[in-house]
Amino acid sequence: MLQLNSVHHIAIICSDYERSKHFYTEILGLKIIREVFRAERDSYKLDLELNGQYIIELFSFPNPPARPSRPEALGLRHLAFAVSDVATAKTALETAGIDAEPIRIDAHTGRRFTFFSDPDGLPLEFYEED
DSSP, X not given: OOOOOOOOOEEEEESSHHHHHHIIIIISOOEEEEEEEEGGGTEEEEEXXXXXXXXXXXXXXXXXXXXXXXXXXXXXXXXXXXXXXXXXXXXXXXXXXXXXXXXXXXTTTOOEEEEEEOTTOOEEEEEEOO
């Protein structure tokens, strides 16, 4: 049987590199590991970490095609970030001008969570942990 160690990273393609870079670094607080401009592709690649763990590759490409996104569409549904207090995280988003859904309770775990979107409409979640 195949033995996976962990999730290595998540790759995201954005439509406006500077806007998404600001969102993921200044609003969500991810730290930049490295930023590379690939001239042959007219593309940026930004490697981001959270608490010392490499988690996101943020890419830009000229004129990327839109991806249909509906709550129950086939494929990746959303990306969730663990937080200590969902209400505090939601307030921080709203202070930065980012709308978040009302806080809900997970019926199976009793944990609080909320959904919001990145600048390209990618669904993101804050999920409360101890």
